[in-house]
Amino acid sequence: MTDFLRLADLAVRTQGGAVVSANDESFAAKENLVLPGPAQARPDFGHRGKEYDGWETRRRREPGSDWAVVRLGMPGVVRGVVVDTAFFLGNYPLQASLEGASVEGHPPASALADTEWVPLLPLSPLEGGTANAFPVEAGPRVTHVRLSIHPDGGVARLRVHGEVVPDPRLLDAGPLDLAALENGGVVTGVSNDFYGSPHQLIGRGVARSMGEGWENARRRDDGNDWVEVALACEGEVTLAELDTSYFLGNAPGAASLTGTTAGGAEVGLLPRTPLQPDTRHRFLLPGGPGVTRVRMDVFPDGGMARLRLWGRPTGAGRAALHRRWEETALGSRRSG
Structure with a gap:
């Protein structure tokens, strides 16, 4: 089930991955999602409350879900995803899903809303304080992924494992x-x-x-x-x-x-x-x-x-x- 973990993480910061947008990051910054290394416990409290080494949204009071868009550092075919909720226990999402898109060039985040997103991971249950690992059936080459969490909460790290497909040009x-x-x-x-x-x-x-x-x-x-x-x-x-x-x-x-x-x-x-x-x-x-x-x-x-x-x-x-x-x-x- 987890053989894909041996493949490269296409999204990690050290290989050029970046979180380009998110609908909410009230408690913890979206950029933490793709940091290298495991999340660390943070005992401190700040102006926004308890500090977490991850991405955390506010408590949702209306229908819907939260999301973050990651530009892959290395475009490729996704073969597995890890949605790591380390240290998020009473505030982790109940479910998550992932979509992918393939975009030429270097578009601004605002332009990605109009692109075609294809499903990679269907809505799947999550556990708190866990590296939730999900295999993904091989699909098209993608340059961006969109993580949706349902309904809200915190995710420490997102790992997008797959096969690099470089542009031959x-x-x-x-x-x-x-x-x-x-x-x-x-x-x-x-x-x-x-x-x-x-x-x-x-x-x-x-x-x-x-x-x-x-x-x-x-x-x-x-x-x-x-x-x-x-x-x-x-x-x-x-x-x-x-x-x-x-x-x-x-x-x-x-x-x-x-x-x-x-x-x-x-x-x-x-x-x-x-x-x-x-x-x-x-x-x-x-x-x-x-x-x-x-x-x-x-x-x-x-x-x-x-x-x-x-x-x-x-x-x-x-x-x-x-x-x-x-x-x-x-x-x-x-x-x-």
Whole structure:
């Protein structure tokens, strides 16, 4: 029954999952649903009452049910669900159901109401203080799931186990992150880094909090903020990732990418494009000449967790990488 637990959790925060909306979170925040690790007991009371490591809605006084929408970090086929009510004993939902949707691009939460939702888990009974596990019959690939709890209450964690189905168009775009710090990318300029270092933008792995990204001060004029990265080598950038994970009320409204060739010419890579909060955006870029630097402009300001610029080194770029490897080898002789 629970063999699906061996499959990846498509919704977990560390893989890019995020709770994009909920109809109510009066007692505990919706974002807790997809946190990694088990829920922890919280003995404290706050202004809203007893604190819980999970999502909790108010006591419903009218017919209906509560819901939360999760954008999967990795789209795929759902094979099982865990609705964990850890530490929710007198306030857990009696039942829950789950639906899925497949949406292209990076739609705002408001647009998801009009999409087609397909049933994944029918209305099923829950127990309090329990990791309620339910197998799901394989269906279509989904990008979002909607958890409904009946009639109200608290859920500590939602785990959505399944088989990852990557977009082949993205995989074909290119294998090398030309901006990555570990590959030789360097931040060469920034307009403002009041809250967070731009070097974190090109660091390893995913950000674990807002503090592990780049964040500028609130802009009070008509300009915009920006950061410039010297690539690991001259390369053709074919896929860009602009990750606003954890930036909810302070993500940029839009962003653009501009490359610079070795000869100093500017190349438009990504026109000014709207961004969503708390989202890992992935953009296929048109082919073009190789560039050595890329500038990201954010409009008008705001924070970014990670910037990835995937592509292929040019012949000159590849030769430069080998040359630098040889020049910096132990025992090599450098003139000048």
